[in-house]
Amino acid sequence: MTFELPLLVLLVMTAAGAILVKDLISAVFILGSYSFALALVWALLGAVDVAFVEAVVGAGLATVFFLLTLFRTEEKDTQIRRPPMPWAAFVGLPLLALLLLYGAGDLPAFGDPTSPASVHISPTYLENSVAQTRTPNVVTAVLMDYRSFDTFIETIVIFTGGIACALILRRGRS
Amino acid sequence: MSAFFTFLLTTLALLMLVNLYRVVRGPTAFDRMLGLNGISTKAIILLVVIGSGLGQVDMFVDISTGYALLNLVGALAIAKFLEERGATR
Numbered sequence: 001m002t003f004e005l006p007l008l009v010l011l012v013m014t015a016a017g018a019i020l021v022k023d024l025i026s027a028v029f030i031l032g033s034y035s036f037a038l039a040l041v042w043a044l045l046g047a048v049d050v051a052f053v054e055a056v057v058g059a060g061l062a063t064v065f066f067l068l069t070l071f072r073t074e075e076k077d078t079q080i081r082r083p084p085m086p087w088a089a090f091v092g093l094p095l096l097a098l099l100l101l102y103g104a105g106d107l108p109a110f111g112d113p114t115s116p117a118s119v120h121i122s123p124t125y126l127e128n129s130v131a132q133t134r135t136p137n138v139v140t141a142v143l144m145d146y147r148s149f150d151t152f153i154e155t156i157v158i159f160t161g162g163i164a165c166a167l168i169l170r171r172g173r174s
Numbered sequence: 175m176s177a178f179f180t181f182l183l184t185t186l187a188l189l190m191l192v193n194l195y196r197v198v199r200g201p202t203a204f205d206r207m208l209g210l211n212g213i214s215t216k217a218i219i220l221l222v223v224i225g226s227g228l229g230q231v232d233m234f235v236d237i238s239t240g241y242a243l244l245n246l247v248g249a250l251a252i253a254k255f256l257e258e259r260g261a262t263r
Contacts, residue, residue: 006187010194017198025255029206030197032248033213037190039241040217043224043234052237055221059214060244064251071255 004044010037023079024070032063045110049139179227186220207252214245 014034018027035058042051108115129141143151193216196209218238225234 006184006191010187010191013191013194013198017194021198025203025259026197026200026206029203029210029252033194033197033210036213036217036241039237040220040224043221043237046228048230048233048237051221052233052240055237055241056244059241060248063248064244067248067251067255071258075259 007037007040007044011041021080024073024077025067027080028063028066028070031066032059035059035062176227179223182223183220183227186216186223190216190220203256207249207256210252211245211249214241218242218245 011034014030014037018030018034021027021030035054039051039054039059042048042054108117112118125138125142125146129135129138129145133141133145135141135145190213193209193212197206197213200206200209218241221234221238221241222231225231225237228234
Protein backbone atom coordinates (compact mmCIF):
# COMPACT_ATOMS: atom_id res chain seq x y z
CA MET A 1 0.00 0.00 0.00
CA THR A 2 1.29 3.43 -0.91
CA PHE A 3 0.48 4.95 2.45
CA GLU A 4 2.96 2.82 4.35
CA LEU A 5 5.92 4.19 2.43
CA PRO A 6 5.84 7.82 3.67
CA LEU A 7 5.11 6.48 7.15
CA LEU A 8 8.21 4.30 7.09
CA VAL A 9 10.26 7.21 5.72
CA LEU A 10 8.90 9.29 8.59
CA LEU A 11 9.90 6.60 11.08
CA VAL A 12 13.45 6.18 9.79
CA MET A 13 13.98 9.94 9.42
CA THR A 14 12.83 10.70 12.95
CA ALA A 15 14.92 7.88 14.42
CA ALA A 16 18.04 9.01 12.56
CA GLY A 17 17.32 12.65 13.41
CA ALA A 18 17.02 11.91 17.12
CA ILE A 19 20.42 10.23 17.05
CA LEU A 20 22.21 12.74 14.85
CA VAL A 21 20.94 16.04 16.22
CA LYS A 22 23.34 18.27 18.16
CA ASP A 23 21.57 19.08 21.43
CA LEU A 24 19.40 17.05 23.75
CA ILE A 25 16.30 19.26 23.66
CA SER A 26 15.93 18.85 19.90
CA ALA A 27 16.54 15.12 20.34
CA VAL A 28 13.65 14.99 22.81
CA PHE A 29 11.34 16.78 20.35
CA ILE A 30 12.32 14.49 17.50
CA LEU A 31 11.91 11.44 19.71
CA GLY A 32 8.33 12.58 20.38
CA SER A 33 7.55 12.67 16.68
CA TYR A 34 9.31 9.29 16.28
CA SER A 35 7.09 7.58 18.79
CA PHE A 36 4.10 9.21 17.16
CA ALA A 37 5.04 7.72 13.78
CA LEU A 38 5.47 4.37 15.56
CA ALA A 39 1.99 4.73 17.06
CA LEU A 40 0.60 5.31 13.57
CA VAL A 41 2.30 2.12 12.37
CA TRP A 42 0.73 0.15 15.24
CA ALA A 43 -2.66 1.69 14.48
CA LEU A 44 -2.34 0.78 10.82
CA LEU A 45 -1.48 -2.83 11.72
CA GLY A 46 -4.66 -2.96 13.83
CA ALA A 47 -2.91 -3.11 17.23
CA VAL A 48 -5.06 -0.36 18.69
CA ASP A 49 -4.10 -0.88 22.33
CA VAL A 50 -0.38 -0.79 21.59
CA ALA A 51 -0.92 2.36 19.52
CA PHE A 52 -2.77 3.92 22.42
CA VAL A 53 0.05 3.18 24.86
CA GLU A 54 2.69 4.34 22.41
CA ALA A 55 0.88 7.62 21.70
CA VAL A 56 0.14 8.38 25.34
CA VAL A 57 3.35 7.16 27.00
CA GLY A 58 5.91 7.49 24.22
CA ALA A 59 4.82 10.72 22.62
CA GLY A 60 3.20 12.40 25.60
CA LEU A 61 4.61 11.34 28.95
CA ALA A 62 8.15 10.50 27.86
CA THR A 63 8.58 13.96 26.31
CA VAL A 64 7.44 15.59 29.55
CA PHE A 65 9.70 13.35 31.67
CA PHE A 66 12.74 14.01 29.48
CA LEU A 67 12.08 17.75 29.66
CA LEU A 68 11.66 17.56 33.45
CA THR A 69 15.07 15.85 33.60
CA LEU A 70 16.58 18.53 31.37
CA PHE A 71 15.20 21.20 33.72
CA ARG A 72 17.75 20.03 36.29
CA THR A 73 20.72 20.23 33.93
CA GLU A 74 22.98 23.10 32.93
CA GLU A 75 23.13 24.67 29.50
CA LYS A 76 26.46 23.02 28.67
CA ASP A 77 25.20 19.54 29.55
CA THR A 78 22.52 19.55 26.87
CA GLN A 79 25.05 19.90 24.04
CA ILE A 80 26.22 16.55 22.74
CA ARG A 81 29.86 16.11 21.81
CA ARG A 82 30.02 13.01 19.71
CA PRO A 83 33.27 11.16 18.99
CA PRO A 84 33.68 10.14 15.33
CA MET A 85 32.24 6.77 14.42
CA PRO A 86 34.79 3.93 14.59
CA TRP A 87 35.41 2.02 11.37
CA ALA A 88 34.30 -1.20 13.03
CA ALA A 89 30.78 0.23 13.24
CA PHE A 90 30.76 0.98 9.49
CA VAL A 91 31.63 -2.65 8.79
CA GLY A 92 29.78 -4.38 11.59
CA LEU A 93 26.40 -2.63 11.56
CA PRO A 94 25.56 -3.34 7.87
CA LEU A 95 26.55 -6.97 8.46
CA LEU A 96 24.24 -7.08 11.47
CA ALA A 97 21.46 -5.54 9.37
CA LEU A 98 22.00 -8.20 6.69
CA LEU A 99 21.84 -10.91 9.37
CA LEU A 100 18.59 -9.47 10.74
CA LEU A 101 17.08 -9.23 7.24
CA TYR A 102 18.14 -12.83 6.58
CA GLY A 103 16.44 -13.89 9.81
CA ALA A 104 13.33 -11.85 8.99
CA GLY A 105 12.91 -13.82 5.76
CA ASP A 106 11.94 -16.86 7.83
CA LEU A 107 9.11 -15.11 9.70
CA PRO A 108 5.54 -15.95 8.69
CA ALA A 109 3.72 -13.37 6.54
CA PHE A 110 1.71 -10.65 8.28
CA GLY A 111 -1.77 -11.92 9.14
CA ASP A 112 -0.93 -15.51 8.14
CA PRO A 113 -3.67 -17.67 9.74
CA THR A 114 -1.41 -20.75 9.84
CA SER A 115 1.52 -19.09 11.62
CA PRO A 116 2.45 -20.62 15.02
CA ALA A 117 1.36 -17.49 16.87
CA SER A 118 -2.10 -17.70 15.32
CA VAL A 119 -2.76 -21.40 15.90
CA HIS A 120 -1.26 -21.99 19.35
CA ILE A 121 -3.63 -20.40 21.85
CA SER A 122 -5.15 -17.36 20.14
CA PRO A 123 -8.19 -19.27 18.77
CA THR A 124 -9.03 -20.42 22.31
CA TYR A 125 -9.00 -16.84 23.53
CA LEU A 126 -10.96 -15.55 20.56
CA GLU A 127 -13.66 -18.23 20.86
CA ASN A 128 -14.10 -18.37 24.63
CA SER A 129 -13.17 -14.96 26.03
CA VAL A 130 -16.65 -13.42 25.90
CA ALA A 131 -18.27 -16.48 27.49
CA GLN A 132 -15.58 -16.93 30.13
CA THR A 133 -14.74 -13.38 31.14
CA ARG A 134 -17.75 -11.28 29.99
CA THR A 135 -15.40 -8.74 28.43
CA PRO A 136 -16.07 -7.52 24.89
CA ASN A 137 -12.40 -6.58 24.25
CA VAL A 138 -10.20 -9.66 23.78
CA VAL A 139 -6.96 -7.84 24.60
CA THR A 140 -8.40 -6.59 27.87
CA ALA A 141 -9.69 -10.08 28.65
CA VAL A 142 -6.23 -11.60 28.11
CA LEU A 143 -4.45 -8.90 30.09
CA MET A 144 -6.84 -8.57 32.99
CA ASP A 145 -8.28 -12.07 33.28
CA TYR A 146 -6.23 -14.87 31.72
CA ARG A 147 -2.93 -13.26 32.67
CA SER A 148 -4.12 -11.27 35.65
CA PHE A 149 -1.28 -12.37 37.94
CA ASP A 150 1.21 -11.28 35.31
CA THR A 151 -0.41 -7.86 35.07
CA PHE A 152 -0.71 -7.63 38.84
CA ILE A 153 2.99 -8.27 39.40
CA GLU A 154 3.94 -5.88 36.60
CA THR A 155 1.89 -3.24 38.38
CA ILE A 156 3.77 -3.99 41.61
CA VAL A 157 7.10 -3.58 39.79
CA ILE A 158 6.11 -0.25 38.28
CA PHE A 159 4.65 0.97 41.57
CA THR A 160 7.86 0.05 43.41
CA GLY A 161 9.89 1.88 40.77
CA GLY A 162 7.67 4.94 41.15
CA ILE A 163 8.04 4.92 44.94
CA ALA A 164 11.83 4.58 44.63
CA CYS A 165 12.01 7.52 42.20
CA ALA A 166 9.81 9.63 44.47
CA LEU A 167 12.00 8.86 47.49
CA ILE A 168 15.22 9.71 45.64
CA LEU A 169 13.83 12.98 44.29
CA ARG A 170 12.43 13.89 47.71
CA ARG A 171 15.77 13.37 49.43
CA GLY A 172 17.48 15.63 46.88
CA ARG A 173 15.02 18.40 47.61
CA SER A 174 15.34 18.62 51.39
CA MET B 175 -9.64 0.57 2.51
CA SER B 176 -10.85 2.46 -0.51
CA ALA B 177 -8.69 4.56 -2.79
CA PHE B 178 -10.07 7.71 -1.20
CA PHE B 179 -8.77 6.74 2.23
CA THR B 180 -5.40 5.78 0.81
CA PHE B 181 -5.16 9.14 -0.93
CA LEU B 182 -6.15 10.94 2.27
CA LEU B 183 -3.65 9.02 4.41
CA THR B 184 -0.83 9.52 1.92
CA THR B 185 -1.48 13.25 1.67
CA LEU B 186 -1.55 13.65 5.45
CA ALA B 187 1.66 11.62 5.86
CA LEU B 188 3.39 13.75 3.22
CA LEU B 189 2.27 16.89 5.06
CA MET B 190 3.80 15.42 8.21
CA LEU B 191 7.05 14.94 6.33
CA VAL B 192 7.05 18.66 5.49
CA ASN B 193 6.67 19.48 9.17
CA LEU B 194 9.31 16.93 10.07
CA TYR B 195 11.83 18.79 7.92
CA ARG B 196 11.33 21.83 10.15
CA VAL B 197 11.69 19.70 13.30
CA VAL B 198 14.93 18.09 12.17
CA ARG B 199 16.54 21.08 10.46
CA GLY B 200 14.99 23.96 12.41
CA PRO B 201 17.67 26.33 13.60
CA THR B 202 15.99 27.36 16.87
CA ALA B 203 14.03 25.39 19.42
CA PHE B 204 10.91 27.41 18.58
CA ASP B 205 10.97 26.07 15.03
CA ARG B 206 11.18 22.55 16.37
CA MET B 207 8.33 23.11 18.78
CA LEU B 208 6.06 24.52 16.09
CA GLY B 209 6.96 21.69 13.74
CA LEU B 210 6.17 19.16 16.45
CA ASN B 211 2.80 20.78 17.07
CA GLY B 212 2.06 20.67 13.34
CA ILE B 213 2.94 16.98 13.25
CA SER B 214 0.73 16.20 16.20
CA THR B 215 -2.32 18.04 14.85
CA LYS B 216 -2.01 16.15 11.59
CA ALA B 217 -1.44 12.92 13.46
CA ILE B 218 -4.65 13.32 15.47
CA ILE B 219 -6.62 13.66 12.23
CA LEU B 220 -4.64 10.78 10.73
CA LEU B 221 -5.62 8.48 13.60
CA VAL B 222 -9.33 9.23 13.13
CA VAL B 223 -9.01 8.70 9.37
CA ILE B 224 -7.27 5.34 9.93
CA GLY B 225 -10.05 4.41 12.35
CA SER B 226 -12.83 5.22 9.91
CA GLY B 227 -10.94 3.33 7.21
CA LEU B 228 -10.64 0.24 9.41
CA GLY B 229 -14.27 0.60 10.53
CA GLN B 230 -13.67 1.06 14.25
CA VAL B 231 -13.84 4.80 14.76
CA ASP B 232 -14.75 4.62 18.46
CA MET B 233 -11.41 3.23 19.65
CA PHE B 234 -9.36 5.50 17.44
CA VAL B 235 -11.25 8.56 18.65
CA ASP B 236 -10.25 7.49 22.17
CA ILE B 237 -6.61 7.26 21.14
CA SER B 238 -6.60 10.60 19.37
CA THR B 239 -8.34 12.29 22.32
CA GLY B 240 -5.78 10.87 24.75
CA TYR B 241 -2.98 11.93 22.47
CA ALA B 242 -4.41 15.43 22.07
CA LEU B 243 -4.70 15.84 25.85
CA LEU B 244 -1.15 14.66 26.50
CA ASN B 245 0.14 16.69 23.58
CA LEU B 246 -1.21 19.77 25.33
CA VAL B 247 0.72 18.79 28.47
CA GLY B 248 3.85 18.21 26.39
CA ALA B 249 3.50 21.56 24.61
CA LEU B 250 3.09 23.28 27.98
CA ALA B 251 6.21 21.56 29.31
CA ILE B 252 8.18 22.61 26.23
CA ALA B 253 6.92 26.19 26.51
CA LYS B 254 7.82 26.29 30.20
CA PHE B 255 11.26 24.93 29.38
CA LEU B 256 11.85 27.54 26.71
CA GLU B 257 10.65 30.26 29.06
CA GLU B 258 13.27 29.33 31.65
CA ARG B 259 16.10 28.45 29.33
CA GLY B 260 15.52 30.91 26.49
CA ALA B 261 15.35 29.91 22.85
CA THR B 262 18.69 31.11 21.57
CA ARG B 263 19.72 27.89 19.86
